[in-house]
Amino acid sequence: MQKGEAEKQFEKHIKEYELLIYKVCRIYAYTNADRQDLFQDIIVQLWHAYLKFKGESKLSTWMYRVAINTAITGLRKKKDFIQSYEHATLPTHISDDNSLHAEERLQEMYKAIEQLNQIEKAVVMLYLEEKTYEEMEEILGITQGNLRVKMNRIKEKLRNLTNKN
Secondary structure, X not given: OOHHHHHHHHHHHHHHHHHHHHHHHHHHXXXXXXXXXXXXXXXXXXXXXXXXXXXXXXXXXXXXXXXXXXXXXHHHHOOOOOOOOOOOOOOOOOOOHHHHHHHHHHHHHHHXXXXXXXXXXXXXXXXXXXXXXXXXXXXXXXXXXXXHHHHHHHHHHHHHHHHHO
């Protein structure tokens, strides 16, 4: 494949799967600036690996793997990493109490997810994306049995974290 043709294909794939990348950024970065930086890092890593992609797995699976590995590697490199948080703003027009309660629960869930380690965050994100254990195994390189055990422990951990708040 010619370089110009590869660039066009790559851009097409990025547009098609950009929400996948944004979700990884949302889980692993806490401020908008950090999310933008991580998004760019992921795009760069995807481009470097793009011509080597052999199609042995689905493109979305491969992109998840690169995105998650890039996010985790970036955090490991920052040994003196200090997490900064932005307070999420609630919508200004809320129609009823149920909407407010749902929004509050969602914010509690994200705060709890922020307290998980990198692998746990990846498992939760893929679970919320309704990925099968088989797909998670391929993306994360963790056996399905181990994933099921991790998922049970993560659910319990999240229950405990959200009940504290």
